[in-house]
Amino acid sequence: MSSCSGCSSSGAGQPGAEHKSSAKQNIQDALICSTLDKIRYKLFIMSGKGGVGKSSVTVNTAAALAARGYKVGILDVDIHGPSVPNLLGVTALGIEADRGGLLNPVQVNENLWLVSMDSLLKDKDTAVLWRGPKKTAAIRQFVSDVNWGDLDFLLIDSPPGTGDEHMTVLKTIPEALCVVVTTPQEISLADVRKAINFLQYANANVLGVVENMSGLACPHCGGEITLFKKGGGKELAERYGLEFLGSVPLDPATVVAADMGVPVVMLEGESHAKTGFLNLADAIVTALDRSLEAISGSHG
Amino acid sequence: MSSCSGCSSSGAGQPGAEHKSSAKQNIQDALICSTLDKIRYKLFIMSGKGGVGKSSVTVNTAAALAARGYKVGILDVDIHGPSVPNLLGVTALGIEADRGGLLNPVQVNENLWLVSMDSLLKDKDTAVLWRGPKKTAAIRQFVSDVNWGDLDFLLIDSPPGTGDEHMTVLKTIPEALCVVVTTPQEISLADVRKAINFLQYANANVLGVVENMSGLACPHCGGEITLFKKGGGKELAERYGLEFLGSVPLDPATVVAADMGVPVVMLEGESHAKTGFLNLADAIVTALDRSLEAISGSHG
Numbered sequence: 282m283s284s285c286s287g288c289s290s291s292g293a294g295q296p297g298a299e300h301k302s303s304a305k306q307n308i309q310d311a312l313i314c315s316t317l318d319k320i321r322y323k324l325f326i327m328s329g330k331g332g333v334g335k336s337s338v339t340v341n342t343a344a345a346l347a348a349r350g351y352k353v354g355i356l357d358v359d360i361h362g363p364s365v366p367n368l369l370g371v372t373a374l375g376i377e378a379d380r381g382g383l384l385n386p387v388q389v390n391e392n393l394w395l396v397s398m399d400s401l402l403k404d405k406d407t408a409v410l411w412r413g414p415k416k417t418a419a420i421r422q423f424v425s426d427v428n429w430g431d432l433d434f435l436l437i438d439s440p441p442g443t444g445d446e447h448m449t450v451l452k453t454i455p456e457a458l459c460v461v462v463t464t465p466q467e468i469s470l471a472d473v474r475k476a477i478n479f480l481q482y483a484n485a486n487v488l489g490v491v492e493n494m495s496g497l498a499c500p501h502c503g504g505e506i507t508l509f510k511k512g513g514g515k516e517l518a519e520r521y522g523l524e525f526l527g528s529v530p531l532d533p534a535t536v537v538a539a540d541m542g543v544p545v546v547m548l549e550g551e552s553h554a555k556t557g558f559l560n561l562a563d564a565i566v567t568a569l570d571r572s573l574e575a576i577s578g579s580h581g
Numbered sequence: 582m583s584s585c586s587g588c589s590s591s592g593a594g595q596p597g598a599e600h601k602s603s604a605k606q607n608i609q610d611a612l613i614c615s616t617l618d619k620i621r622y623k624l625f626i627m628s629g630k631g632g633v634g635k636s637s638v639t640v641n642t643a644a645a646l647a648a649r650g651y652k653v654g655i656l657d658v659d660i661h662g663p664s665v666p667n668l669l670g671v672t673a674l675g676i677e678a679d680r681g682g683l684l685n686p687v688q689v690n691e692n693l694w695l696v697s698m699d700s701l702l703k704d705k706d707t708a709v710l711w712r713g714p715k716k717t718a719a720i721r722q723f724v725s726d727v728n729w730g731d732l733d734f735l736l737i738d739s740p741p742g743t744g745d746e747h748m749t750v751l752k753t754i755p756e757a758l759c760v761v762v763t764t765p766q767e768i769s770l771a772d773v774r775k776a777i778n779f780l781q782y783a784n785a786n787v788l789g790v791v792e793n794m795s796g797l798a799c800p801h802c803g804g805e806i807t808l809f810k811k812g813g814g815k816e817l818a819e820r821y822g823l824e825f826l827g828s829v830p831l832d833p834a835t836v837v838a839a840d841m842g843v844p845v846v847m848l849e850g851e852s853h854a855k856t857g858f859l860n861l862a863d864a865i866v867t868a869l870d871r872s873l874e875a876i877s878g879s880h881g
Contacts, residue, residue: 330664331741332632332764364630364768413713413745441631441741445713464632467840468664501804508797508808508833510840533808540767540810 312425313453320354320432322569324488325450325457327480329472331441333464334493337535338561339438340368341554342460344544345562347392351433354386357397358420358450359440366399370542383428396427413445420449442472443479451483458488458572460526460565465495465513473514477521488568489524490514491561497531498553526564529557612725613753620654620732622869624788625750625757627780629772631741633764634793637835638861639738640668641854642760644844645862647692651733654686657697658720658750659740666699670842683728696727713745720749742772743779751783758788758872760826760865765795765813773814777821788868789824790814791861797831798853826864829857 317323326342328335339355347353357365366372369389377385386394398419429435437457440446450457459480463473473490480487492514497506508531518525532554538545546558617623626642628635639655647653657665666672669689678684686694698719729735737757740746750757759780763773773790780787792814797806808831818825832854838845846858 330632332630332634334632364771367768367771444744466836468667471664471667497806497808499799499801499804500806501799502802504799504801506797506800506806506833508831509836531808533806536766536809 309421309425313421316424316427316429317454317456320429320435322433323435323437323454323457324565325437325439325454325459325485326462327439327447327459327476328441328462329443329474329476330463330469333441333462333469334529334535335441335462336364336368336438337539338460338462338491338493338529338558339436340365341529341544341546341558342562342565343393343434343436345546345559346434346566347390348546349562349566350392352392352431354394354396354429354432354435355438356423356427356435357395357399357438358416358423358446359438360398360401360416360419360446365395365438366397367542368539368544369395371395371397379428381428382426384426385428394429394432396423398423416445417449420446421453424453443476447479448483451480451485455484456486458486458569460488460491461523462491462493463514463517465492465507465510467510467513469509470513470517473517474521477523486572487523488565488572489526490518490521491526492528494531495528495557500533524568526568527557527561529554529561532557609721609725613721616724616727616729617754617756620729620735622733623735623737623754623757624865625737625739625754625759625785626762627739627747627759627776628741628762629743629774629776630763630769633741633762633769634829634835635741635762636664636668636738637839638760638762638791638793638829638858639736640665641829641844641846641858642862642865643693643734643736645846645859646734646866647690648846649862649866650692652692652731654694654696654729654732654735655738656723656727656735657695657699657738658716658723658746659738660698660701660716660719660746665695665738666697667842668839668844669695671695671697679728681728682726684726685728694729694732696723698723716745717749720746721753724753743776747779748783751780751785755784756786758786758869760788760791761823762791762793763814763817765792765807765810767810767813769809770813770817773817777817777823786872787823788865788872789826790818790821791826792828794831795828795857800833824868826868827857827861829854829861832857 326335326339343353343355355365371387371389379385386396388394401419437450439450461473461476463469477487494509496511497508499506514528515525530553532552534552535545535554538548545552545554548555626635626639643653643655655665671687671689686696688694701719737750739750761773761776763769794809796811797808799806814828815825830853832852834852835845835854838848845852845854848855
């Protein structure tokens with residue numbers, strides 16, 4: 282399956298498209314095409330608002346897909362607050378070049394690989410003070426110069442909002458399918474509506490909406506606490522004619538797993554969150570099967 | 582109290598300082614100095630990670646200070662996801678110019694005023710696709726061209742992380758005192774350490790650390806649920822030698838209030854969150870009284 286027709290050299294109509302071109306950029310465009318051609322699905326995990334658990338959704342969906350036998354890569358482009366390595370317990374992020382000069386991603390398990398902006402940081406606790414153009418260059422390089430190999434899925438974890446990073450990802454990987462993560466309360470939905478309008482403006486493909494932090498069962502009495510309310514994500518998906526991919530409840534197990542550096546779906550034993558994330562991964566596969574024809578139609 | 586010694590024209594050593602200057606910029610620098618001279622305390626509310634309730638802390642602290650009789654302004658510089666207007670129930674954000682050509686902030690109550698990046702948006706649900714330099718210009722204008730008048734406090738609500746907006750605010754208002762908001766779990770603290778290192782690098786003044794979403798009492802059985810753990814913010818403050826300003830628990834009342842567009846401190850009746858925020862505002866006043874000498878020393 283070739284996706285080159287959608288590659289960045291044909292980025293007309295994409296936001297922020299600059300009509301400068303150079304030989305160096307053309308070579309990088311070709312490298313980007315060649316990398317993307319070997320990856321079946323590119324999922325761009327987005328949220329309007331920060332702190333809705335976007336990185337948690339990325340990591341747990343990726344781990345669930347890897348557990349189902351798919352080859353999965355995670356590209357973490359959140360330079361200001363990359364939390365994916367922490368969530369996966371990956372501390373050594375130094376990426377090494379292979380013989381062809383390509384960089385190798387960090388292997389997390391048999392089916393899961395990671396490249397994070399964090400690997401560019403010398404000190405984990407140091408803030409990165411990059412402005413837009415430098416971030417754009419780094420994101421392009423993490424596609425063009427990384428030996429991702431043959432993958433079923435590449436999940437791209439973005440910062441919250443709709444900034445330079447998002448424009449760059451959508452311009453570099455126009456065939457990416459966006460998964461929009463929200464929490465149920467109105468204050469988060471307001472930001473998600475902006476993100477969806479941004480995606481429509483950018484002609485991006487939206488796979489669907491996920492409602493995270495959807496209810497909580499009291500671990501003492503079992504009573505339901507709708508801390509951030511419930512159902513807002515589903516309503517929003519219906520309003521915009523988007524697919525609702527599922528909801529994942531709040532669960533102290535998710536926080537404990539995160540601080541241990543293990544995705545909750547990889548913990549032994551059952552938990553509300555684990556069940557929610559596994560169902561979500563399956564719903565994503567089903568939605569992709571359904572939209573495969575549409576994608577083949579536009580990029581075949 | 583003059584703070585002109587710290588104004589942006591003397592921005593050497595600040596991050597991103599560009600040594601271009603023009604007559605137009607000098608005039609704006611003078612306007613910024615004149616605005617800031619009439620504002621006693623500038624509090625820059627920051628967080629490393631999104632979704633830790635930073636805007637909720639801003640709005641409730643501001644409302645609590647206003648309820649104590651102080652004159653308070655809120656400057657919301659989060660162009661990609663401004664939620665302050667929603668939290669205050671302010672829908673009409675059109676700012677009008679007075680006779681002198683200055684823009685008037687929106688008056689929320691007797692003691693509380695607001696200027697939000699939201700006022701630049703035609704449609705609430707439309708994403709803003711501004712890159713760095715345009716954001717910098719807007720932030721500077723929201724200080725130089727707004728008729729803030731005499732205020733006891735200006736609270737500046739920032740986006741999460743350490744991006745263009747933060748560099749611009751610290752360069753424009755170098756005397757700002759930073760209030761760093763975190764949630765207790767490690768994944769949030771990791772990002773906060775980056776923010777604190779950024780502030781140290783930028784020679785910013787840090788007033789202290791707030792722990793938000795600190796525990797939750799089950800509304801059914803009263804049992805304590807430490808959903809995002811507890812105590813991490815206090816430990817972090819101690820480790821960095823920073824003042825711990827207080828903790829505010831998770832509370833369904835905060836979410837209900839937010840979706841109503843009323844700060845929880847302004848609701849009738851008691852709630853865990855209301856008590857937490859009122860105590861926080863008082864702790865901030867106490868911390869400011871203590872640090873007043875240090876500030877006078879460096880800017881007098």
